[in-house]
Amino acid sequence: MRSKIARRRASVGAVSPRETTMFNKILIANRGEIACRVIKTAKALGIATVAVYSDADADARFVKLADEAYRLGPAPAAESYLRADLILDIAKHSGTQAIHPGYGFLSENEGFAAACQAAGIAFIGPPAAAIAAMGSKSAAKALMQKAGVPLVPGYHGDDQDPALLQKQADAIGYPVLIKASSGGGGKGMRIVEKTEEFAAALASCQREARASFGDDKVLIEKYLTKPRHVEIQVFADSHGGCVYLFERDCSVQRRHQKVLEEAPAPHLPQATRQAMGDAAVAAARAVGYVGAGTVEFIMDVQENGEPGKFYFMEMNTRLQVEHPVTEMITGQDLVAWQLQVAAGGKLPLAQEQLAIRGHAIEARIYAEDPDKGFLPSIGTLVHLATPPESSSVRIDTGVEQGDAISPFYDPMIAKLIVWGESREAALRQMDAALGQYQVVGPATNIAFLRRIVRHRSFAGGHVDTGLIARHHDELLPPPAAPSVRQLALLALAEALAGQQRYPAAAGWRLNGQLTRRFTFQHPQQDCEVELSHQGDGYQLRVAGHTLAASATLSGNALAAVLDGARIQASVVRHGAQRVLFAGGERLAVEFIDPYAFTETGVHGETHLKAPMPGRVVALLAAIGEKVAKGSPLLILEAMKMEHTITAPGDGVVQDFYFEAGEQVNDGDELVDFAAE
Template sequence: MISKLLIANRGEIACRIIRTAREMGIATVAVYSDADAKALHVRQADEAVHIGPSPAAESYLVGEKIIAAAKQTGAKAIHPGYGFLSENAGFAQAVIDAGLIWVGPKPSSIDAMGLKDAAKKLMREAGVPVTPGYEGEDQSVERLKKEADAIGYPVLIKAVAGGGGKGMRKVDKAENFEADLESCRREAKASFSNDEVLLEKWITSPRHIEVQVFGDSHGNVVHLFERDCSLQRRHQKVIEEAPAPGMDEATREEICAAAVRAAKAVDYEGAGTIEFIADASEGLRADRIFFMEMNTRLQVEHPVTEEITGVDLVEWQLRVASGEPIPLQQDELSINGWAIEARLYAEDPAKGFLPSTGRLEICDLDPPFPFVRVETGVDVGGEITPYYDPMIAKVIVWSDHSREEAVSDLATALCECAVWPVSTNLGFLVRLLEQERFYEFDLDTGFIDQNLESLVARPAPHQVALQTAWSVFAKADHSFDTRQENVASVNSLQGFRLNADRNSTAVLFDQFGQAQRFEVPEDDQLLMKAYTAGTSVIVPDSGFQYAFSLTPPIGLGAASAADGAILAPMPGKVIAVDVAEGDAVTAGQRLMVLEAMKMEHALTAPFDGTVTELSAATGGQVQVEAVLAVVEPKEE
């Protein structure tokens, strides 16, 4: 067995691997960049080695530094986690050549599945059904456009390398193809250093079904059943669950058998995932499920498989990498209950899901329920930086009773989480889980986009949330300690009026400057969880975070799109500028593209008008809220 393990990753997955390694008696080594010097994974590991500046390209993506750190600390093996170098065959080979154990599939298997076009050809030969499309070597715009026209719109453009929804675009009309292709290639080049693409027919009622597979060096390959990852935004998974709703035993047997054939075709070892797209217009049927790609690594959503099978997939990885056979054979594996996972991100759904950065003054991710599992890489005082993926945590729930109970319990658990002042998708996730169509699973991968407006709308705070904040102001006598939790009891506040009589109404202001009127609470009023930060009281309400104060917050009159000022929504790099000073623009027209947190964000004109100022230039780095351009409205 491995005696010391270096984890070539960061955040929640590094913490997840450290936990299992510790349970197995394996010493751990973390690596970190400048931005992660005080990160949770660094503090949890037995040792930690600094590997460079904050940008991943200068630290976590530099294989030589990681191998050197392993040699320096005497680590015997390297676990890549997911993302970064986890599917880099060259790095895997370099680890092996250095005399270290690579906790992952053989480099040849990574190579075989690393490019989606080559993988699809290989799968056809292995008898695995694949999606109709184009995977040719001719990458000219003219050829790709011709093939897309022949396939028929909508069509999906996909980068042949990488994953995670990057380098993917759905094209609805022929006239949009070239612009979407350019954007897709640019994002793929930045993320994977490869701008080649393939085309696939867009399935009109698609569900994303994937199968967890596992192989060892003794020729054994098993599956651990399927997961459903259909709830996505911009091809990025949001909610994942296992088993897949509506999956009958016959279809499950066929899709899982196809996944095992796929793994055996590349002589697979370790944890991997075979991803399928299903045409669910007539329910799940084996003849309407097509291979998309293979992820040759541990998946973000692996906990739901662990919850329904009772297997620790990281433990299996470490045992198989040490030369042991898979601990269980296929007939020893079974499904028990239902599990569902939500990805909690630092992003603002109300602003197009733009990533949010900053210090976590409040970070309460420990719902008081035994059925909840939380995987996180941050805690109070931690920083969400612009350098990496903005995931804060994964919240997982298991139920042995029903899928409906698991869904309800997850919504309840998310309502108990609190994060401040970084914006999150907590409220969005709760709204999503409460949809009647979600309970019935009458949905597909387009569900979020189809219902986006209602899902991101912020509701008015409930009366009890305002009353809770009011009670905390009374109890604390207006003096707060940042991050202090206050769950106040009104019974202790008798006689306190704060300029309002009991049974009368009062007003507090939320973080948007909106006056919120409410009834002053009675003595026996039940209150919610609340926190203090600065001079505000933070109350989580149905997943949404409200900051209440006695006076309107300052700084709400800054320049915004309503004034025609185009502000940088986050720190990032300007990768395209489409206009010049003096240009006439129309509402919604793209002005420029900002790259941050490995994703592209288009900034558009707020109304018809003229570009009167332009300070952004291609290649320039910008800070949050920097004025990049000004559009003067068209005269009526």
């Protein structure tokens, strides 16, 4: 008899062609991991794929996987992935029958959906009218109110006079949330705690909304102080069928951006699940929806921690980033469903045929630096090793070792998805898989994700959107000093690498035994290890400890025995950097070569530098002005998000090196600041 997992896996992608003439060729109007994801299902169904790419993606994984690929233009999205006219021209030229928009870019652009229809090319998504109806958050809420879907108290009107908006916020009562009406992805959102902060928050929100969506219209809602973010996956066809494939909990967020998602939602009563599903289906039917969509709800958390009332937040008229957790618990391939419905077919299953099996969790692995406020980290993936995929571990990615994380697009490396018979089993799977994930090059959030998964609140299913902020110090501790074992492994790898380069000199010294000293620089301290050859092994002295060791090194793989304990590790050498992966932990240090040339830095501590490439939006202080520690000095926009550069201490602003509107590079001096 086959296991539950085998039966569940056997059903994935099972879409009957009986009532549908399936497409022969589709174009994917997107990039990265979602393009790879769509290609995978298309290939399984025997459908040819066409990729479109920018200059920055010419050698990307999705381009190699597609059957055909065509250049769109330069790297900026406005000159490539947002060029609907070029994409349609390529679709016609290549004989494409349908276009899959993925998510982001043109996926929720009603004009593009309409243009596809006018060109006789199927849009693998909802009708343009449904996109338009849900594209404006304020208009969508008016529709939902008519459909009887519960709403959070707020202002969704067209009058955008700042004074009126302030008055509405005062009437609603603080805290309030300002949201871009056309927004998404956490951009164009600000929480305002008191009336005095409203004007500045509104201006910042509108600037970000204009930059991200070309529309600065906002809505204002009562901000629930301890809410959960629970969304329902809906699917509808053109024959009147509409179902929900249960919920996903996306409450673990940082700056309104999802970090971990899971399905089903922990501690959600079945009655609430059904009520939310029914409300989501009503929302979809209210706009004549067809295809995959997600109805997002915000849910209050009661004093006892149990879920409270739920309210409609918005509808995303596309496939969501986090759709894999739904696939894992239902055994369904949602991209295959999309293709079936877009080709005119009926939904593969009815509501009563859908069931939840087990538990799934998704972690978004990003090239970002938690120690620098999660700023995107660009650069080449020098080393990339992932946990093995299985029926319980899935990796959706658009990159390979040697690829570069570009400043032009979202810095996602991969989505790591795990499945278990229970939530506890899924948590164990996720913890183990994150411990096996190795990245060298850009900084990543992997260690941060693992701390969340291990945290008592998340492990207990007590989640809300404030979890990360509430436990900030536990989830983002300062870097720990290297352990004796870690330093010993680094020294062994360094010694063995040297022996591989100079094998004749290994362990030999005239009239004595060779002893070497290795110095590794870590943010906490400089660490020295003394290594001596002892017969076929080594003796190491580390921080007052003496260890007996033996080891072999093959590439990056280090097999060591330390005081009788066998250890498997990886040590990646990249310039002076040494990165150790052992026991599920990652340690990065600098190797201090005593023979290497060094030079002293030329910049004083009072020169504040750009933490990443971007554009100066506004200068917030005057030259010669005295400011207090933490005072905002300028706003830098990067990746369509605003970042405020603040004073590192009390002092005087002596000069700005860039004006508002100018571009800066990573490391450029921005402010000459004299600390007092």
